[in-house]
Amino acid sequence: xxxxxxxxxxxxxxxxxxxxxxxxxxxxxxxxxxxxxxxxxxxxxxxxxxxxxxxxxxxxxxxxxxxxxxxxxxxxxxxxxxxxxxxxxxxxxxxxxxxxxxxxxxxxxxxxxxxxxxxxxxxxxxxxxxxxxxxxxxxxxxxxxxxxxxxxxxxxxxxxxxxxxxxxxxxxxxxxxxxxxxxxxxxxxxxxxxxxxxxxxxxxxxxxxxxxxxxxxxxxxxxxxxxxxxxxxxxxxxxxxxxxxxx
Amino acid sequence: xxxxxxxxxxxxxxxxxxxxxxxxxxxxxxxxxxxxxxxxxxxxxxxxxxxxxxxxxxxxxxxxxxxxxxxxxxxxxxxxxxxxxxxxxxxxxxxxxxxxxxxxxxxxxxxxxxxxxxxxxxxxxxxxxxxxxxxxxxxxxxxxxxxxxxxxxxxxxxxxxxxxxxxxxxxxxxxxxxxxxxxxxxxxxxxxxxxxxxxxxxxxxxxxxxxxxxxxxxxxxxxxxxxxxxxxxxxxxxxxxxxxxxxxxxxxxxxxxxxxxxxxxxxxxxxxxxxxxxxxxxxxxxxxxxxxxxxxxxxxxxxxxxxxxxxxxxxxxx
Numbered sequence: 001x002x003x004x005x006x007x008x009x010x011x012x013x014x015x016x017x018x019x020x021x022x023x024x025x026x027x028x029x030x031x032x033x034x035x036x037x038x039x040x041x042x043x044x045x046x047x048x049x050x051x052x053x054x055x056x057x058x059x060x061x062x063x064x065x066x067x068x069x070x071x072x073x074x075x076x077x078x079x080x081x082x083x084x085x086x087x088x089x090x091x092x093x094x095x096x097x098x099x100x101x102x103x104x105x106x107x108x109x110x111x112x113x114x115x116x117x118x119x120x121x122x123x124x125x126x127x128x129x130x131x132x133x134x135x136x137x138x139x140x141x142x143x144x145x146x147x148x149x150x151x152x153x154x155x156x157x158x159x160x161x162x163x164x165x166x167x168x169x170x171x172x173x174x175x176x177x178x179x180x181x182x183x184x185x186x187x188x189x190x191x192x193x194x195x196x197x198x199x200x201x202x203x204x205x206x207x208x209x210x211x212x213x214x215x216x217x218x219x220x221x222x223x224x225x226x227x228x229x230x231x232x233x234x235x236x237x238x239x240x241x242x243x244x245x246x247x
Numbered sequence: 248x249x250x251x252x253x254x255x256x257x258x259x260x261x262x263x264x265x266x267x268x269x270x271x272x273x274x275x276x277x278x279x280x281x282x283x284x285x286x287x288x289x290x291x292x293x294x295x296x297x298x299x300x301x302x303x304x305x306x307x308x309x310x311x312x313x314x315x316x317x318x319x320x321x322x323x324x325x326x327x328x329x330x331x332x333x334x335x336x337x338x339x340x341x342x343x344x345x346x347x348x349x350x351x352x353x354x355x356x357x358x359x360x361x362x363x364x365x366x367x368x369x370x371x372x373x374x375x376x377x378x379x380x381x382x383x384x385x386x387x388x389x390x391x392x393x394x395x396x397x398x399x400x401x402x403x404x405x406x407x408x409x410x411x412x413x414x415x416x417x418x419x420x421x422x423x424x425x426x427x428x429x430x431x432x433x434x435x436x437x438x439x440x441x442x443x444x445x446x447x448x449x450x451x452x453x454x455x456x457x458x459x460x461x462x463x464x465x466x467x468x469x470x471x472x473x474x475x476x477x478x479x480x481x482x483x484x485x486x487x488x489x490x491x492x493x494x495x496x497x498x499x500x501x502x503x504x505x506x507x508x509x510x511x512x513x514x515x516x517x518x519x520x521x522x523x524x525x526x527x528x529x530x531x532x533x534x535x536x537x538x539x540x541x542x543x544x545x546x547x548x549x550x551x552x553x554x555x556x557x558x559x560x561x562x563x564x565x
Contacts, residue, residue: 018348022337029336090332094393097296097328098349099321245299 015100019108020115027078027116036074037120043070044124059137060128064145064215067121068208071149071156072185076177078116079160080170082109083242087168092242102242106235110161117153121146140217148214151227152207156181158234165241184230248307249274249401249431250295255304257290264290266455267304274400277427279446280435283562287455288435289329292405295433296326309400322350325394329405331387335379339370339389342378343396350397360396368392368422384415388422395426402426404434408441420444439558453562463554470557471525473505478519479546480537494519497536503527516545 027033047066055062086092095105131137163177164170188206191199203209207230210223250272257265265287272278280288294301295308297317305312311319334342343364347357365371368388373381378389387407394402407423408416423432423445436442442449443463451459451466459466480494494517498507503523510518523529530547537544 014351014353015349018345022341022345025341026334026336089334090328090330091334093293093298093328094326094332094346095349097298097321097324097326098346099318099351100349 015104016108016111019105020111023082023109023112024115027112032078033116033119036078036116037123039074040067040070040120041123044127048127057135060131060142060145061215063124063127064141064149067124067149068152068185068211071117071153072178072181074120075113075117075153075156076160076163076174076181078113079157079164079177080173081164082113082161083164083238084168084170084173088170096242096245103235103239106161106165106238106242110157110235113157113161114150114154117157118150121149121153138217141215144217144219145215147219148211151214151224151231152211155184155207155227155230155234158231158238159184162234162238162241165238248272249276249309250433251307252291252295253305253307255291255294255306256302257287257294257299258302263455265294265301268452268455268457269304270450270457270460272401272431272433274431275429277424277432277434277445277447279442279449280433280452281437281439281442281449281558282435282452283437286452286562288437288452289405291452292326292403292433292435296324296403297321322397323400325397325399325402327390327394327402327404327407330409331390331407333378333386333390336377338375338377339381339392340365340374342389343392346393347396352397360398364392364396367395367426382415383411384418387411387415387419391419391422391426400431402430402432402434404432406436407434408436408438416441439554443554451558451561458561459557466557467554470560473525474523474527474529475550476521476523476530476533477546477548477550478521478533478544480517480519481515481543481545482517483541494542497540498533501529501532501536503529503532 027036044063044066047062051062083092086095096102128137128142159180160173160177163180164173166176167173184205184207186206188203188209191203194202204226210226213220213223248271252271253269255265255268256263268287268291280291282288293299295306295313297313297320300314305314307313308320309323311323313320334345337345340361343361344357347360352360365374368391370385370388370392373385378386381389391404391407394404404423408419411419420441423434426432427445434441434445446463448462449459449466450457459470461469482494495507495509498504498519498521501523505522505524507522508520510520512518521529521533528549530549533547534544
């Protein structure tokens with residue numbers, strides 16, 4: 001009985017997969033993917049070569065400080081079109097009249113953008129390899145850093161996707177996405193302006209607080225729960241927003 | 248019954264787009280959904296295709312209710328939305344495969360359907376081109392191929408020929424007729440000739456309500472106004488004739504004539520147009536009259552009420 005249920009769920013997974021592949025291919029067709037990959041490599045490379053030998057420590061700490069900043073601009077740029085473009089072009093009507101659930105559309109698009117970020121992070125391993133050759137590197141923070149980056153990107157993408165679901169204008173989607181991500185990013189950096197009793201709450205909401213904790217190489221469930229719940233909540237809102245046509 | 252629409256009403260906020268309409272579409276029928284822009288055609292189609300729910304009323308497609316068995320309905324429908332939206336950065340083959348997979352096709356079946364649709368829709372030559380590079384005619388074919396890819400029982404086409412040039416329009420119409428042989432087709436248009444060229448039956452919709460429903464001949468019958476007959480007479484040159492006093496009354500004597508208009512004369516040729524009561528045919532009578540009076544009848548024609556007139560009459564609010 002149970003196996004049958006799993007088999008029944010398979011077509012849904014294949015819908016998500018179909019949308020995932022289409023979106024990923026469209027990133028590469030439109031050169032967005034290459035631009036993102038090059039931007040990552042260039043910025044990280046510059047940060048690196050300009051300061052690594054000054055500090056003279058074999059770690060990727062600097063990279064993990066810079067990439068979250070790069071995310072702030074790159075992620076809204078790759079998520080802005082995901083739903084806004086379909087709404088503008090009217091293709092959303094084709095998609096939503098096919099036999100598939102709204103959440104499958106959102107999931108497929110989310111994973112495609114996430115995969116793109118993962119692929120863009122992949123070449124930065126070159127820096128890891130270089131440094132591992134040059135000095136004695138502590139692998140814990142590197143692993144934690146990469147996991148943290150992926151989780152952080154996941155949250156940003158979910159937020160950006162939600163922004164894209166709100167409008168049919170890609171520029172609006174970009175700006176709304178950027179603002180929301182920036183808010184998450186700044187949260188734990190404005191603590192001095194926050195009344196004392198709220199500090200721990202606001203700090204917990206800040207994405208960088210959790211990221212730096214993971215990037216130290218300590219993978220704490222509280223941090224993972226934070227990332228997954230913000231991510232899940234944003235995707236949930238995207239699905240709701242996509243269903244607004246039915247209101 | 249392929250589609251059964253019952254008491255369908257749709258409000259956008261407070262604005263009524265569709266007002267309590269009901270109709271059936273029989274299996275295998277090509278139904279034209281005719282109405283001016285903003286009449287509610289697109290809204291009705293969006294509801295049938297499960298894009299959005301109605302405010303009230305129900306729709307069944309092949310026996311499945313759109314609210315309760317939405318997925319079954321969507322599987323049975325092929326839909327070409329208004330303006331034919333397409334992914335311009337995909338090539339034709341990728342696009343069709345994408346649509347097919349979202350309909351659950353895979354493997355050998357997927358391949359054979361792709362091949363069949365590409366052949367039927369005549370897009371073999373452009374299948375590796377990006378859709379953005381295609382002419383409007385080919386885009387429309389790609390859109391139709393997409394709608395047909397899963398071999399649906401019902402095709403819903405929203406203004407399938409808008410924006411095409413006359414040659415492309417003829418091609419797409421032929422294609423729809425050809426595809427429509429084995430399917431139930433509902434197509435919307437605001438162009439009358441479109442319906443005449445492709446449809447078995449027409450529903451005229453105006454201001455959210457159905458104002459006429461039937462075959463083209465039925466509509467012509469039902470909405471025929473008074474008969475109009477144009478005449479051109481040559482009168483004997485020997486007599487000086489005053490059209491108004493000599494001829495006018497003669498026509499008036501025919502029992503079914505309602506009004507007679509005199510269209511003036513030119514070189515001894517007098518023009519008249521005669522309106523007779525609806526459904527009558529007084530041509531024979533006129534001919535006899537002309538013979539007995541010694542008028543030479545050069546031209547006589549009866550003008551049937553055109554569908555164009557029916558349409559205008561039904562969709563303009565005085």
